[in-house]
Amino acid sequence: MIKISDLRKDKKxxxxxxxxCYDFTFASLFEKEKENIxxxxxxxxxxxxxxxxxxxxxxxxxxxxxxxxxxxxxxxxIFTVADMPFMSYQISVEEAVRNAGRLISEAGAxxxxxxxxxxxxxxxxxxTRAGIPVxxxxxxxxxxxxxxxSYNVRGKxxxxxxxxxxxxxxxxxxxxxxxxxxxxxxxLASNISQDLEIPTIGIGxxxxxxxxxxxxxxxxxxxxxxxxxxxxYSQIGEITRNAIKEYSKDVKEKxxxxxxxxx
Ligand code: KIV
Numbered sequence: 001m002i003k004i005s006d007l008r009k010d011k012k013x014x015x016x017x018x019x020x021c022y023d024f025t026f027a028s029l030f031e032k033e034k035e036n037i038x039x040x041x042x043x044x045x046x047x048x049x050x051x052x053x054x055x056x057x058x059x060x061x062x063x064x065x066x067x068x069x070x071x072x073x074x075x076x077x078i079f080t081v082a083d084m085p086f087m088s089y090q091i092s093v094e095e096a097v098r099n100a101g102r103l104i105s106e107a108g109a110x111x112x113x114x115x116x117x118x119x120x121x122x123x124x125x126x127x128t129r130a131g132i133p134v135x136x137x138x139x140x141x142x143x144x145x146x147x148x149x150s151y152n153v154r155g156k157x158x159x160x161x162x163x164x165x166x167x168x169x170x171x172x173x174x175x176x177x178x179x180x181x182x183x184x185x186x187x188l189a190s191n192i193s194q195d196l197e198i199p200t201i202g203i204g205x206x207x208x209x210x211x212x213x214x215x216x217x218x219x220x221x222x223x224x225x226x227x228x229x230x231x232x233y234s235q236i237g238e239i240t241r242n243a244i245k246e247y248s249k250d251v252k253e254k255x256x257x258x259x260x261x262x263x
Contacts, residue, residue: 001110002079007177008199011197011199016178017036017211018037018041018211019213020041020215021041021042021075022042023050023067024071024073026074026216027078030074031076031077039079040078041113041213042081042107043056044056046064046067050063056145057086059083059085060085061088061103064103065107082103082112082113085143093126103132111134112132112133113134121174124174128174134175135176137180138168139154139205140183151183154182154184161184164184165195168181172198178199179192180200180201180202183203183229190206218230
């Protein structure tokens, strides 16, 4: 399992590989590929991927605890980051520490991730002080969808780009061990990665970052998502549909179950 203490010194050596995961079955497959994956994220994207909601603000702390527990059972030796969902840390520093603590002690995560920059510097400091590693998340921060009103690329204007760059430095000073950069121009992500001693992990942030993260179901081709940054590494959606068709045909034609498949 990766060690937080090695991340700074290894920053320039190896790119970090991170994927989201929400359940035991997939986590068990990750565990078999543990040489090929550094970190799992139990993301608040589970609102979209697992619950069929239209926004990550619909993920609750109980959802993340439930799914992180399942993931840890399947992948006990992969460093697992649990997302702090909407309203689990925004209200107060005290609530942020308490809820981050539940993600570690009840759910079994190794670290937590939270969205936001300078506005949450006290939260990041306090959670880290309590012994919980914090991953930051800047750029497109889905939990603010109702304020921004769009999922567009962030940091295109120089004002916004400067703010994101400063926020990254602030998060590092506050103790964050790594930062996700989502949907920002490649140049900005590259500058931030050079500014920082801690690793950056990109999603839609180009290749000049220290690692990459994708949503598992997106990269497996299990849905119709077509983001510019997304590469599909499989067509599991199509494979599943074909399996359903074949099974249905076999049942209707009475070729399943066969004698060998019966008692
Ligand atoms: O919840 C999530 O899946 C995330 C990734 C997009 C980084 O935060």
